[in-house]
Amino acid sequence: MAVIRDVMPAFELFQPATIDDTMRLLGQYREDAWVMAGGLDTFDWLKDRIKRPKVVVDLSQVKELSGIREAGGGLEIGATTTLTEVVRHPIVREKYSILSTGAEAAASPQIRNQGTIGGNVSQDTRCWYYRAGWPCYRAGGNTCFADTPTAINREHAILGADRCVAVNPSDSAPALIALDAKFVVRTPKGERVVDAEDYFIGPGTDITRMNILRPGDLLTAIRLPADWAGTKFYFEKVRDRNVWDFPLMNVASAMVITDGKIERIRLALNAAAARPLRLAAVEDAVRGKEPNAATGEMAGRLAVQGARALRFNAYKIPLMRNLVKRAIGGVEKAAWA
Amino acid sequence: MGLIEWATSPWGREVPIHIAFGLLWVSAIGGLLFLVVHAIYVGYWAKSAEAHAGEAVGASSGIAARVPERVARHSFGARLFHAVMALAMFALLFTAFLPKVGVRFAWVTYHWIAGVVLTISVIYHLFHATFWLDFWSIWPDRVDIEDAARRFRRAVGQAAPAPRKFAKYPLENKLYHLAILCAGLAVIGTGVLMMSRVRTPFLARDPYLFGFSDTTWGWMYVLHGLTGIALVALIIAHVYFALRPEKLFITNSMIFGSISREKYLEHHDPERWPVGERAPEAGAAGSKSREVPA
Numbered sequence: 001m002a003v004i005r006d007v008m009p010a011f012e013l014f015q016p017a018t019i020d021d022t023m024r025l026l027g028q029y030r031e032d033a034w035v036m037a038g039g040l041d042t043f044d045w046l047k048d049r050i051k052r053p054k055v056v057v058d059l060s061q062v063k064e065l066s067g068i069r070e071a072g073g074g075l076e077i078g079a080t081t082t083l084t085e086v087v088r089h090p091i092v093r094e095k096y097s098i099l100s101t102g103a104e105a106a107a108s109p110q111i112r113n114q115g116t117i118g119g120n121v122s123q124d125t126r127c128w129y130y131r132a133g134w135p136c137y138r139a140g141g142n143t144c145f146a147d148t149p150t151a152i153n154r155e156h157a158i159l160g161a162d163r164c165v166a167v168n169p170s171d172s173a174p175a176l177i178a179l180d181a182k183f184v185v186r187t188p189k190g191e192r193v194v195d196a197e198d199y200f201i202g203p204g205t206d207i208t209r210m211n212i213l214r215p216g217d218l219l220t221a222i223r224l225p226a227d228w229a230g231t232k233f234y235f236e237k238v239r240d241r242n243v244w245d246f247p248l249m250n251v252a253s254a255m256v257i258t259d260g261k262i263e264r265i266r267l268a269l270n271a272a273a274a275r276p277l278r279l280a281a282v283e284d285a286v287r288g289k290e291p292n293a294a295t296g297e298m299a300g301r302l303a304v305q306g307a308r309a310l311r312f313n314a315y316k317i318p319l320m321r322n323l324v325k326r327a328i329g330g331v332e333k334a335a336w337a
Numbered sequence: 338m339g340l341i342e343w344a345t346s347p348w349g350r351e352v353p354i355h356i357a358f359g360l361l362w363v364s365a366i367g368g369l370l371f372l373v374v375h376a377i378y379v380g381y382w383a384k385s386a387e388a389h390a391g392e393a394v395g396a397s398s399g400i401a402a403r404v405p406e407r408v409a410r411h412s413f414g415a416r417l418f419h420a421v422m423a424l425a426m427f428a429l430l431f432t433a434f435l436p437k438v439g440v441r442f443a444w445v446t447y448h449w450i451a452g453v454v455l456t457i458s459v460i461y462h463l464f465h466a467t468f469w470l471d472f473w474s475i476w477p478d479r480v481d482i483e484d485a486a487r488r489f490r491r492a493v494g495q496a497a498p499a500p501r502k503f504a505k506y507p508l509e510n511k512l513y514h515l516a517i518l519c520a521g522l523a524v525i526g527t528g529v530l531m532m533s534r535v536r537t538p539f540l541a542r543d544p545y546l547f548g549f550s551d552t553t554w555g556w557m558y559v560l561h562g563l564t565g566i567a568l569v570a571l572i573i574a575h576v577y578f579a580l581r582p583e584k585l586f587i588t589n590s591m592i593f594g595s596i597s598r599e600k601y602l603e604h605h606d607p608e609r610w611p612v613g614e615r616a617p618e619a620g621a622a623g624s625k626s627r628e629v630p631a
Contacts, residue, residue: 132347133345134346134347135344135345135346135352135354139344140342140344140354141344141354142354142355142534142554142555142558143534143544143554144534144542144544145347147542148542148543148544148545149541149543149545150545161536162443162445162446162536163445163534163535163536201441202443204442204443204444204445204446205441205442205443206436206441308536
């Protein structure tokens with residue numbers, strides 16, 4: 001298949017200035033509209049001519065969607081706030097440092113200057129079979145090229161596979177799940193607020209999408225509640241190149257420790273499945289226990305139950321086990337944020 | 338809207354990938370239209386046709402006297418098969434098409450499990466019907482065709498001899514069975530092959546297992562989809578007929594196993610479906626009926 005790079009197919013460009021105008025456009029063009037925030041995922045698709053929307057709705061002029069505000073004791077981050085703004089925001093750094101760490105782990109400084117928090121959580125998978133335009137399940141076809149006896153699938157899923165074995169590549173998503181963030185979605189029927197973990201969907205639910213956004217929907221903001229502000233955080237990302245790469249896997253935890261025992265915990269992990277996973281069973285298992293190596297070991301073993309390796313990604317199972325262990329028990333060299 | 342969706346394979350060839358799922362609505366609306374038209378036909382046109390039908394040949398009093406109070410129509414095994422097949426079929430249709438109309442859930446596992454149940458039940462039925470039931474009773478025969486022609490000619494106002502009563506199964510019953518057989522075997526055959534493309538405990542996922550080309554796989558998905566949506570219309574028609582007042586005795590017989598002596602004499606030809614003392618011994622291959630307690 002010929003791939004023509006850097007020559008985008010023609011589309012009609014809209015740059016609305018308000019959320020209401022954006023919603024009107026999305027309602028008018030529905031499936032034909034492509035929502036663009038920072039453009040980093042978008043331009044890959046357009047330049048490769050894999051996605052050919054009739055209309056591109058550029059959110060860069062919608063000021064309401066940008067910025068970080070204090071709200072309800074916590075923070076509300078506009079969907080088009082750049083990752084750099086998130087990383088540098090003083091309250092994020094002080095009270096939600098797991099998010100600044102996660103956002104800072106994404107890509108390169110240049111990309112973080114342009115990439116948005118909404119785009120980071122809503123970006124498409126990096127499965128190269130899919131991104132090459134092959135007619136896989138996720139592209140509406142009838143097979144998965146990555147889950148075959150001969151496939152190159154080192155970065156693919158070990159959990160939650162359902163025909164498609166692609167993974168979610170977001171670095172900020174597990175941090176947001178650990179913080180119990182709420183995603184604010186505008187739909188043609190009104191505003192909807194969902195828990196961070198419920199924003200993402202797996203291939204069993206809808207194999208062609210990675211989140212709940214349907215045509216006509218728009219992610220407008222992410223709210224960070226005060227509940228987990230300033231608790232004990234851990235974030236770690238493992239990637240092939242530490243300067244700039246998508247995660248092989250990342251983990252995020254937020255813990256409240258009382259009298260040396262875990263009183264409350266939220267634990268999430270990404271790039272193991274098509275959606276970021278909140279490890280609720282592990283949270284239940286470690287609650288009331290000391291956050292030490294033994295608890296982490298037990299948590300790690302529990303976390304990988306049901307994991308199934310593909311041809312080249314068996315390493316992800318011990319990787320996940322160890323990341324969960326470190327997220328709970330800590331490691332000497334991995335400093336607590 | 339096209340009938341089939343196409344894609345470009347990794348080797349640059351245009352290949353079919355599946356049906357256009359808008360066809361689901363065509364099938365569902367077609368099925369509903371059929372039942373509306375049929376209800377109108379039965380309510381108005383068929384009544385006038387009946388006036389021209391004349392008297393079908395009745396049973397002699399001697400034969401009638403030998404008919405038991407309850408006439409066995411479906412063995413327990415046959416009824417059990419029907420119930421299992423129906424449940425599996427509904428599960429398959431709901432898991433296949435609810436996601437297409439916006440009800441999102443992880444449907445694949447339920448779908449293939451229901452498919453396995455359907456496959457096993459159909460294999461059971463094939464053996465059961467071949468060796469333990471009257472195999473030919475469900476297939477249209479020469480008399481059915483002749484009588485269908487007679488009914489049609491009389492319905493359009495032409496002179497024709499009176500049609501005879503039915504054997505064990507009315508012609509429409511036989512034709513429906515034929516249609517569901519074709520659709521069922523096609524959907525099962527393609528479905529079993531497609532299981533190599535999903536994860537099951539039976540075998541590791543391997544889309545290259547059978548060596549089919551992308552085009553062959555594509556047509557297989559198309560056939561699976563087409564038979565799937567055809568089954569939507571067929572099931573709508575089946576449920577409709579099962580609920581029609583004049584067919585309720587047949588529906589009941591699929592639940593309780595038998596029909597009454599009156600219904601038997603009213604609708605069936607004892608020469609073509611002998612029961613009572615004239616019927617072969619119950620349980621033997623080729624047996625047609627047996628007396629059951631009232």
